[in-house]
Amino acid sequence: MEAVISGLATGFGVALDPFNLFLVLAGCFAGTLIGALPGLGPINGVAILLPIAYGLGFGPESALILLAGIYYGAEYGGRISSILLNVPGDAGAVMTTLDGNPMARNGEAGRALSLSAVASFIGGTFAVVLMSLFAPLLSAFAVTFSPADYVALMVFAFASLASLVGKSTTKTLLGATIGLMLATIGVDANTGVARYTFGIPDILAGIDFLIVVVGLFGMAELLTLVEHQVSGKLKSLPVDKSFVRWSDIALTKWTIARSSVIGFFIGILPGTGASVASAVAYGTEKRLSDSKGTFGHGDMRGLAAPEAANNAAAGGAMVPMLTLGIPGSGTTAILLGALLMFNIQPGPLMFTQRPDVAWGLIASMYIGNVALLVINLPLVGLFARMLTIPQHYLTPLIAILAFIGIYTIVGNPFDLLLITGLGIFGWFLRKMDFSLAPVILGFVLGSLFENNLRRALSISGGDWSILVSDYKSIVLYVLAVLVVALPVYLTRRARRMEGDADRGGLV
Amino acid sequence: MADRIFAGVLLVVSLAYAVIAFTAISAPFQYDPLGPESWPRLLAIVAIVCLLIILWKPDTDSLGVTGRTWFRLAATIILLVAYAELYEPLGFIVSTILFGTTMAAMLGAGILRSAAFGLAAGIAGYLLCVMLLDLNLPAGEIFETLFEPSSPAASEGES
Numbered sequence: 001m002e003a004v005i006s007g008l009a010t011g012f013g014v015a016l017d018p019f020n021l022f023l024v025l026a027g028c029f030a031g032t033l034i035g036a037l038p039g040l041g042p043i044n045g046v047a048i049l050l051p052i053a054y055g056l057g058f059g060p061e062s063a064l065i066l067l068a069g070i071y072y073g074a075e076y077g078g079r080i081s082s083i084l085l086n087v088p089g090d091a092g093a094v095m096t097t098l099d100g101n102p103m104a105r106n107g108e109a110g111r112a113l114s115l116s117a118v119a120s121f122i123g124g125t126f127a128v129v130l131m132s133l134f135a136p137l138l139s140a141f142a143v144t145f146s147p148a149d150y151v152a153l154m155v156f157a158f159a160s161l162a163s164l165v166g167k168s169t170t171k172t173l174l175g176a177t178i179g180l181m182l183a184t185i186g187v188d189a190n191t192g193v194a195r196y197t198f199g200i201p202d203i204l205a206g207i208d209f210l211i212v213v214v215g216l217f218g219m220a221e222l223l224t225l226v227e228h229q230v231s232g233k234l235k236s237l238p239v240d241k242s243f244v245r246w247s248d249i250a251l252t253k254w255t256i257a258r259s260s261v262i263g264f265f266i267g268i269l270p271g272t273g274a275s276v277a278s279a280v281a282y283g284t285e286k287r288l289s290d291s292k293g294t295f296g297h298g299d300m301r302g303l304a305a306p307e308a309a310n311n312a313a314a315g316g317a318m319v320p321m322l323t324l325g326i327p328g329s330g331t332t333a334i335l336l337g338a339l340l341m342f343n344i345q346p347g348p349l350m351f352t353q354r355p356d357v358a359w360g361l362i363a364s365m366y367i368g369n370v371a372l373l374v375i376n377l378p379l380v381g382l383f384a385r386m387l388t389i390p391q392h393y394l395t396p397l398i399a400i401l402a403f404i405g406i407y408t409i410v411g412n413p414f415d416l417l418l419i420t421g422l423g424i425f426g427w428f429l430r431k432m433d434f435s436l437a438p439v440i441l442g443f444v445l446g447s448l449f450e451n452n453l454r455r456a457l458s459i460s461g462g463d464w465s466i467l468v469s470d471y472k473s474i475v476l477y478v479l480a481v482l483v484v485a486l487p488v489y490l491t492r493r494a495r496r497m498e499g500d501a502d503r504g505g506l507v
Numbered sequence: 508m509a510d511r512i513f514a515g516v517l518l519v520v521s522l523a524y525a526v527i528a529f530t531a532i533s534a535p536f537q538y539d540p541l542g543p544e545s546w547p548r549l550l551a552i553v554a555i556v557c558l559l560i561i562l563w564k565p566d567t568d569s570l571g572v573t574g575r576t577w578f579r580l581a582a583t584i585i586l587l588v589a590y591a592e593l594y595e596p597l598g599f600i601v602s603t604i605l606f607g608t609t610m611a612a613m614l615g616a617g618i619l620r621s622a623a624f625g626l627a628a629g630i631a632g633y634l635l636c637v638m639l640l641d642l643n644l645p646a647g648e649i650f651e652t653l654f655e656p657s658s659p660a661a662s663e664g665e666s
Contacts, residue, residue, distance in 0.1 A: 055642050168566060174517075174557035181524060181550050188543040191534035195543060196527065219587075226583045227576055229614055392614035393624050396607045399587060400628055407594065408642045416591035424584060431570050432513055450546045454539045462540030 003136050007351070011359030015367055020065050023058075024364050027069020028371050034070075035077020036386040037394060040221060042074035042090055043331045043437070047217035048398060050338060051210045051405030060342035061357045065364040067338055071331055072124070072368045075274070075314050076376055079116050079307060080383055084109060084237045092274030092310050095282040099295065099302030104237045106298050113380050114244035115300060116307040119256050121373040123308030126260040127267070127315025128365045131322075135351070135362070139323040142348035147455040148466050152473035152480075154449045157270035157326050159480035161441060163487050164269070164276050167433050175434045179442020180449065182207060189447070190454065202414045209337040210409055211418050212443050216436050218402045219423025224430065225395045239381045252304040255285055263309030267316025269483075270326045274313040281309030315365065322346055322358055325448065330437030333444045340444075510565035518558045525551035579613070586610055598647020603629035 014020060034045035046067065053066050075092075082093040083100035096116065103112035145153070162173045185196045186206030197203050259281035266277040285305035286295045295302045317328030318335075325347035327333035339346045339357075350358045376383075406415050426436060460466035468474055528547035537543070572580075590606040597605075608625030612618055636642040 052640075052642070056640060170557050170560045174554060174561070177550055177554045177557060178517075181521075181547070181554065184547050184550065188534075190539060191537050191543050193532060193534045193543045195532055195547065196524070223580060223583065226579055226614070227572065229579065390616065392611050392616040392621075395614055396610035396624070397628065399590070399610070400603055400607065400632060403590065403594065404599075404632065404636055404642065404644065407644060408636075411643055411645075413591060413595050416594060417588065420584065420587045420591060423587075427580075428513060431572075432510060432567050453546065454541045457541050458539040 007359045010355050011363030014061055014356050014360030015363035020062055023062055023066040024069045024367050025371055027066040028073040028368055031070035031073020032077035032383055035074035036080040036383045042078055044217045044221045045074040046071050046334055047213045048401050055408035061360045064361050069368050076372050083112050092278050095278040095306035099299050102298035108242050109237050110240045110242040111244055115248055117376045119304040119307040120311040122256050123260040124311035124369045127264045127312040130264055131315055131319050132362050135319055135323050139348040139351045142324050147452040149472045150452040152476035156476045156480040160269050160483045161438050163484045171434050172438050175438035176442035179439040180446045183443050183446025211415055213334055214402050215419035215422025216426035219419050220426030222398045223427040239384045248300055252301050255301040255304050256308040259305040259308040260312040263312030264316040267313030267328055268319050270320050270328055274310045277309045277313035278306035281305045330440055333441045337444050509570050510567040514558050514561040521554040595645045596648050599644040600629045600633050
């Protein structure tokens with residue numbers, strides 16, 4: 001407990017520095033703007049702004065604070081296009097459209113937007129408070145992890161990814177493997193052997209993380225926008241003067257509380273992010289309190305549940321990223337890559353080696369949450385204007401931003417061709433119903449996975465049984481099997497019960 | 508069907524990856540039992556197994572992209588490649604004006620509005636990024652050789 005208080009004191013010392021405070025606010029503002037752009041989800045927003053934020057040449061803690069602000073802001077901004085346009089920016093926002101958009105169509109757009117801002121604020125703050133309590137404990141435990149335990153942890157992370165993310169387990173697993181394969185390109189750090197470079201000097205050091213992120217997310221998004229090109233403007237519902245009332249919050253308070261808890265703990269699971277959390281929270285809430293069948297027709301609880309869960313999961317996903325170095329979602333994978341670029345290895349030692357960065361980031365999330373509530377309630381009309389930017393200006397703008405960001409890293413025009421190529425690849429993956437988050441997770445975790453495996457086998461002298469010699473690894477492998485087997489078992493059982501019910505009805 | 512084609516192409520790539528992993532990669536000396544080649548071998552096997560499953564049971568029939576959309580996508584990619592190739596020779600401002608204008612016009616904006624957008628993006632973008640944010644963007648090789656008397660070609664001519 002003392003460690004938490006002194007850590008938070010350090011953190012707020014960093015985050016309340018006037019310049020960093022400005023960066024939190026600027027990040028939240030820019031994030032909300034880019035998150036509100038129709039069809040551009042948080043992950044794409046962060047991907048496009050990341051290289052630019054990197055190119056500004058700030059210190060690691062300032063750059064991370066800026067990025068976390070953008071990440072948070074984009075999560076907030078995403079709901080604006082969900083509610084007003086019925087166009088979710090990412091998978092996590094799909095549930096928000098179910099009740100948010102009907103509310104706006106009933107002439108309560110302002111009320112829906114402000115309620116979702118309050119729900120997001122509560123969910124987000126709850127997650128940050130839990131995170132500051134849990135993260136030091138978890139990192140203190142994680143210090144005892146051996147390389148073999150890390151291998152088990154990775155297996156667990158990829159297992160939960162494969163079972164919970166995306167439509168097809170095989171495709172998710174393949175996506176993660178593609179990411180891992182991309183990470184093997186370049187010179188092997190242990191032996192100095194070049195792998196898959198084909199003599200091209202530009203990729204001897206491996207494909208830069210930023211290039212993969214901007215290519216797979218930003219450029220693929222651009223091609224998707226071109227594909228779905230709608231002529232002229234999208235029709236946005238007007239933001240009216242209606243506003244959230246105390247009675248609304250009183251009505252939804254238990255919904256928000258339940259959904260925050262659900263969101264946080266699902267967010268912690270490695271590999272699963274806001275999309276699973278908001279879906280589970282909405283489903284739970286619907287089962288618990290939809291007695292009159294109002295869900296889906298503009299029920300406030302149906303809006304508050306996914307919004308609270310969404311933001312709680314965004315915070316929860318930071319826990320494994322900061323303490324274990326295993327990101328909990330696609331977007332935190334990007335933040336993890338950003339940390340690596342600053343030569344900070346996230347993981348158990350970060351809290352002791354770089355407390356300014358770890359706690360500064362956490363403190364900035366407290367501030368960011370408050371800032372977003374303050375920015376969002378009065379300025380939502382301004383952000384809603386972003387929705388009416390015609391697509392034919394938005395699309396080239398994404399390319400220009402992506403090119404600026406990538407060129408400023410090292411000034412190599414070859415990288416611009418590389419992101420275009422990866423963008424085409426990412427577009428095809430999306431068309432084939434692959435989820436892109438596993439690819440980026442695989443890419444980020446690739447070298448960590450391989451190095452720990454090699455280290456573990458070096459310790460044992462090539463004996464593979466070291467991988468299952470510790471209770472921690474065995475527990476993790478059991479969890480990995482459970483996380484794959486349980487959903488399969490549950491759907492089978494549900495189908496069988498449905499089948500029984502049908503047969504009962506026939507008789 | 509689309510699934511099978513895509514998986515087939517990926518399978519060829521993965522097989523090539525596997526061949527390299529099993530034959531080409533080897534370290535002259537190494538300290539760890541796995542070496543640089545074992546990890547790619549493992550990955551290649553996992554990828555090939557996944558791809559065979561997809562080939563066995565595909566679930567996406569067609570991409571649902573019409574001929575016109577394919578044309579527009581191809582045009583976008585050509586524009587992006589051209590933009591990338593011209594980025595350094597023409598410099599950020601000129602290449603962005605060209606790219607922004609053509610792209611906006613192709614996507615359905617009026618020609619005057621597209622030109623205005625391109626000009627604004629090129630000039631405002633350069634001012635914002637280079638002057639305000641101090642980022643590194645190409646000024647353009649052509650202009651450097653034209654206007655800078657201290658460039659090697661010019662000084663050779665003088666001497």
